[in-house]
Amino acid sequence: MHLLCDLPYLAAKKLFHFIDYNTRFSLRTCSKRTQMWIDTLPIHIYALEISTDPFFIKFSDVHDGVFAHSDMGNLIYSVLRESFLSLFNEIDETTIENAVDKLKIILGNKNIRIKKFAVSLDNVKPEKVHFDQVLILPQVVQSNLVWFSQMPETRLSLESFWNIPVVRFDNAVFDFHEMNRLIQHYFRNDTFEYFVIIGVSDNWFPDDSRLFADEKNNRAIIVEGPKFAIKIIHRLEKRAIVLERIPLKL
Amino acid sequence: MSVEPEVPIVQVEEVRENPVLYKIISSDNHVFTISEHAVKLSKTLWDLITNLGLTAENALDNPIPVENVNGKNMETIVQFCERHKYDEEEPEYTNYIREFVLPEWDRQLLSIDNEELFQLILATNYLDIQKLMDYCCRVIGDMAKDKTPEELRIIYGIPTDAEDDALERSASDSPGPSG
Structure with a gap:
């Protein structure tokens, strides 16, 4: 009997409602078996906020309805940070593409579920941002809310977020006709x-x-x-x- | 099959208030009485009762055998269900980390060793009692708060990779059913 690894799947999933992300990653380092076990269980991230200026990536969980932010010092955070920094600091197109791909792979982990997704791209050159690939990930499409600040509109298409119930754009421009197209999709999709x-x-x-x-x-x-x-x-x-x-x- | 109880039949005060009672027999033939409101907390048992067509008139004459749960766990489960039978319904299920105050009574009830807790979770899972599962998982989760990997290894009895490998080797070396 192994109190953790032998738990029925539904119980193990429920257990992670009561274990914060840092503990989850500590458990992951205990042994190969706990690592495999942790990796099979979904990660429910209540909110993911990415900002370029000041730079931060914050994962949030909920405690009694109050956000509890954790700047994670773990492997995923480090890789995300590295990817994200290179995404915007490097000027070489290939490097940027690789970085986006990397970010996409990490966020594309089928076990990750994100409810709220906020991106703030202050002081970023529009031509360096290829964010559509991230936005169309199932994990993002399944979000209930996305909030983009300083998002260069030329790099976004309406299709990227038209399944998401609540969307906010700061400093983005869509004209009336684009909005009509979006509305027609909203009518069809009903979310x-x-x-x-x-x-x-x-x-x-x-x-x-x-x-x-x-x-x-x-x-x-x-x-x-x-x-x-x-x-x-x-x-x-x-x-x-x-x-x-x-x-x-x- | 003998259905004589080796442990006292659970007759907590709340049970006597409710005219509709059901009898449950654990895997080791202990008999428990549980009220209708309490038994509804177990989806498995309530489905069984509904499917068997048990009513207030015939319920006590038709004890329900539960072969996957022993008397010790069933006693805890009946106590828990009687205690919480009039609780308000839980808010909508959410997948995100939740915080709630675990009542002291329940914390005491679940102050058992890891092996017992594991067995209770298996029973709770089988009987599909969401609230008890929440509480059990909360107790396990609380053990891990602010602990280092080494501390976690001790608390949960997590074997090292070498121990896991040795266990796997001995399992593969042991003779199969054919000898």
Whole structure:
């Protein structure tokens, strides 16, 4: 009998609801058997935040609803850090491609589940970022929320995040027609909850749009789908476009 | 098969309040009485009761044999279920790390050695009692808090690679069923 390694799979999975990431990695170093055992169990990461300036990668778990951040000093963290730094510091295209591939392989670990994914790419040259490959990973697509700050819009396609219920972009620009395309997909997919982009121009809506002033005096338009409607709101003071899911009118 | 109990039938106070009672026989023929509310915490037992069509009238005349759980574990399980039978339903299941206060009563109940805890988890898994599984795993998880790999090895009795290899070798060297 081995209290850990011989546990039924469901019990072992549950056990990791009560073991933080650092302990998990300590256990991993105990023996080859514990390493194999740990590697077969999923890693549920509540939130993964990646920032370039200041640089950090934070994994978060939840304790009583409060985020508990852990800057992990373990193998995965080190490899991620190395990959991520080289992703943005190296100028050689091949090196960047390799770094993205490496990051993709790590995040592509089928055992990793991420609920919230936040990326802040301050002070990064747009031409050096190839982030789509990471965004289309199942682990990211399964996230409930992604938040991009300073994401160079030229490097992102709408397809990268249109399965994700809650999306926020700071300083990214999509025009009205792209947004319509996104909305059509939201109607088909039915996972949509909320979308916001910040940093749009004052005349973001085309001139011929049938706008109305909502209860907060924002310019808005409602697009109806088969199961629900989406209200597109232009919050001028925040230079933001917000998409909200609303019920269909009976 | 003798169904005479070697340990006292569990008759905690809460059981007497409930008119619908069921009898369970453990693998070593100990008999336990459990109330309807309590037995519902075990998905396996409740499914069995439903499928067998047991009712308030015939429940005590039809004891349910549970061959995978011994009397010691069943006693703990019945105590646990009676204690928690009126608890509010757990919030929606989440895969992320959770924190809750393990009640002192339950901590005492689960203050048992690793081997016993392991056997209790197997029984809990078989009987599909989510709350008890949560508590057992929480106890195991608490053992690991802020511990180094070496400390973890001692706490959980994790064999070294050499010990694992030796065990594997001796297993492969031992004669098979044909001798």
